[in-house]
Amino acid sequence: MQGTVAEFNLIKRFFDTRPLQQPFNQLGIGDDCALLSIPNTQQLAVTTDTMVENVHFFADADPYTLGHKLLAVNLSDLAAMGAQPFAVTLALTMPKVDENWLQAFSEGFMHLARQHQVDLIGGDTTSGPLTLTVQAIGLVPQGSALLRSGAKAGDLIYVTGQLGNAGLGLKIKQGYACAQPAAMLASLHTPQPRIAQGLALRGIAHACIDISDGLAADLGHILEKSGVGACLQWDRLPLSAQVLDYLQKTGDWQMPLTAGDDYELCFSIPPQLEQALPPGCFCIGTIEAEPGLRINRGGRLAVLEAKGFEHFS
Ligand code: ADP
Ligand code: MG
Numbered sequence: 222m223q224g225t226v227a228e229f230n231l232i233k234r235f236f237d238t239r240p241l242q243q244p245f246n247q248l249g250i251g252d253d254c255a256l257l258s259i260p261n262t263q264q265l266a267v268t269t270d271t272m273v274e275n276v277h278f279f280a281d282a283d284p285y286t287l288g289h290k291l292l293a294v295n296l297s298d299l300a301a302m303g304a305q306p307f308a309v310t311l312a313l314t315m316p317k318v319d320e321n322w323l324q325a326f327s328e329g330f331m332h333l334a335r336q337h338q339v340d341l342i343g344g345d346t347t348s349g350p351l352t353l354t355v356q357a358i359g360l361v362p363q364g365s366a367l368l369r370s371g372a373k374a375g376d377l378i379y380v381t382g383q384l385g386n387a388g389l390g391l392k393i394k395q396g397y398a399c400a401q402p403a404a405m406l407a408s409l410h411t412p413q414p415r416i417a418q419g420l421a422l423r424g425i426a427h428a429c430i431d432i433s434d435g436l437a438a439d440l441g442h443i444l445e446k447s448g449v450g451a452c453l454q455w456d457r458l459p460l461s462a463q464v465l466d467y468l469q470k471t472g473d474w475q476m477p478l479t480a481g482d483d484y485e486l487c488f489s490i491p492p493q494l495e496q497a498l499p500p501g502c503f504c505i506g507t508i509e510a511e512p513g514l515r516i517n518r519g520g521r522l523a524v525l526e527a528k529g530f531e532h533f534s
Contacts, residue, residue, distance in 0.1 A: 255342035266304035288329030300419035304359030311344035367429035372447035376489035388480020453506035
């Protein structure tokens with residue numbers, strides 16, 4: 222944006238986090254570019270995600286959780302690659318400067334950034350319809366990134382946490398009544414990027430993805446890129462009491478497989494490496510040579526369409 226004093230003060234006031242925490246970040250906010258020095262044993266992992274008002278969130282969305290979630294979804298992509306995050310940039314497009322909104326948004330954003338020792342090293346501030354973009358940058362040792370393309374028949378399929386909680390959180394927002402809704406709403410609004418788990422999976426997982434669009438859709442990407450299929454075991458899906466109760470009441474048993482926003486990691490590993498896994502991972506099925514995604518529910522096989530949240534449909 223045109224660098225008026227007011228705008229630069231705004232960045233300084235709400236976002237400037239100097240001193241930088243990471244040694245790779247040699248110059249942060251304040252010049253035309255940030256400068257990063259990368260060890261030559263490492264590769265950069267770079268990702269961008271945008272959130273647009275009325276597309277990804279509603280106009281009345283709480284700015285603190287918005288700041289958290291915007292950063293979390295980007296860090297989740299780094300986690301899925303086994304990368305260690307160290308820097309982010311932030312492009313803010315806002316209809317007007319609302320200081321209360323900015324204060325809360327920056328607190329949510331910076332709190333999560335500090336938790337993961339991530340420096341905000343630059344960005345852009347422009348006027349227009351509320352649009353929030355982050356670029357996240359991480360490091361991964363040469364050749365050890367976790368790709369979608371490495372799954373092999375015989376691998377076990379794991380997830381790092383419960384499925385469907387964020388999906389149920391959305392239904393609660395839309396009026397569904399549920400006991401203990403707070404945990405479900407927290408899954409929806411303040412997902413935790415699985416950075417530590419992603420790092421622990423380096424050298425172990427054959428393939429990995431983060432679940433943003435629903436397990437069926439995202440595991441489907443692994444299957445497609447790896448040229449394999451899979452069979453899931455319904456009984457082994459990690460489901461919260463609230464989700465189980467919802468399934469019983471509605472019969473909507475595909476919800477935990479198709480609802481988005483869980484931001485757990487889904488990965489495949491050879492069975493002999495199971496013991497090396499970090500705690501809190503759940504085995505939910507097996508990679509098979511036959512293409513397609515199947516699920517065994519009480520001895521009956523059903524074929525799952527990869528119909529998680531489809532963008533632009
Ligand atoms: P330029 O016009 O050279 O692109 P700007 O005036 O847009 O520079 O920004 C000035 C400095 O503030 C730059 O270092 C830029 O990276 C930083 N900056 C601008 N907006 C943001 C933001 N929303 N978050 C973090 N840093 C920002
Ligand atoms: Mg410039």
